[in-house]
Amino acid sequence: MNYNILEKNNVKYISFNAYEELGFIKHGFSTRIGGVSSNTYTSMNLGVKTSDNPNNIMENTKRFCEAVGVNFNNVVISDQVHKDQVRVVTRDDTTDDTTDDTTDKLNLTSNIKNIDALVTNQRGVPLMSYYADCVPLFFADPVAKAVGLAHAGWRGTMLKIGNKTIAKMTEIYGTKPENVITAIGPSIGSCCYEVNEEVIEKFNINFTDIQNFVISKGEGKYMLDLWEANRLALKEIGVLDRNILVSKICTGCNLQLFYSHRKEGPLTGRMASIIEIV
Template sequence: MYNFIENKNTDGVVFFTIPSFEKTKLVKHGFSSKIGGVSKGSYESLNLGFKTNDLKENVENNYKKITKALDLSIQNLVFSDQVHKDHIKIVTKKDCGKGIIKESDIKEIDALITNEKNVALTTVFADCVPIFLLDPVKKVIALAHAGWRGTALKIAKKTVEKMIQVYQTNPKDCLAAIGPSIGRCCYEVDEGVIKEFNKEFTNVDEFVFSKGNGKYMLDLWKANQSTLKEIGLLERNITISNICSMCNSEIFFSYRKDEGITGRMAAIIELE
């Protein structure tokens, strides 16, 4: 069963929202699909990746469409610069527009945090795991990009640690959501990947499943849930979308399914 809600606006833009976040009435947020944009060919149609070989004006038009669908201003977007590491940046109103309407000095960042209203954190995906975080008490939001490297580095946990350090977040107050991404059903990896997890995790048997011959199925959702629980989030406050981007490639771009030539979805969240 899917734990995110599918939405479609009058322009045909399909996006997904998180019920627990909606209930707080504190944020505008969403995770895009590939449906409802203007891009063609391998990037059809709602490609939100500027680092792809799509036409820049197509991607810009697609951002106009998704921000309209989420009732956001395109000027409020702040982009990370994802490099599969664990670097985290706190952003403010002065960062709005970086990466879309003005040059960005945000480099090598895989997670963004803010406590300011009208700052729309934005990260992009095509199989990697989007992690939405909301502290409804201190009114802090964060977005993290966790591929297998970021997950192995526990970027989800480190993002919450930064929220604790800077904003005195109590992890027990926090809501988290693990968005559409490649699932255990489709994510086969080799011994080298599992070795990296064994460096930081003591419970790999909970999310790594051997197929024999040095091949494993990796559950990134469970791995990220584990690190969030480790820092003190309550399991009942962690929503896992249960939506595999590769299984549902008619709805989502999948880097693995499309062998690297594909578009990107975006996770976006803003405090109202």
């Protein structure tokens, strides 16, 4: 197992062992445990786009940040749209305003639009993105001291958003792919992810060997392995095998720990990934 489930103040979250050992970052992937939301959002819903009570979402976000040890006021989020645009984030993007510390700073509607991946090399700038089955990709370059997050549903995976995130890190921070440690967090596994012909046809355009991550069930139905598709894409641009950590936790199979859009429908909550250079 390449991860641990950590618990702080009743908030449970996933932590990758290799990331803990790096020493220059804080990171985590939330579970549904430890928040204040109720009903289908029970209890740690972080999804700013859900119809949950905004006060609950805010409180949950604070609790998650507190558990991971990042400053809630500095968190930078993006407006995810299942595409492949990467945004370079700096301290100017944080919502912190030291002249007024009495109000909640996190903007529940992000100013960063149409972006599914965030990268930064600045300290104290926590990046956060949201998931309920889509694949959370984490990036850490201990040499150039840069980090990133990418939201990869089937579209993002098909568009190889992970590779584009590393390409951006290379362009801006001089990152070499062989130095990058990537982690693929909890998300829908091939056990629970059936897709149709239309999805497979799109993968066929961008990937050469889709039989490595697609199993046909007949009648135009397929089981799609997003973890393996992302892993193969990352290898393609030079990320080392040993530096691709796949958690292999299926959100659909673990509803006591995670929300799953596939299994629970649209009124479910969202988990979040977070990463910060300290």
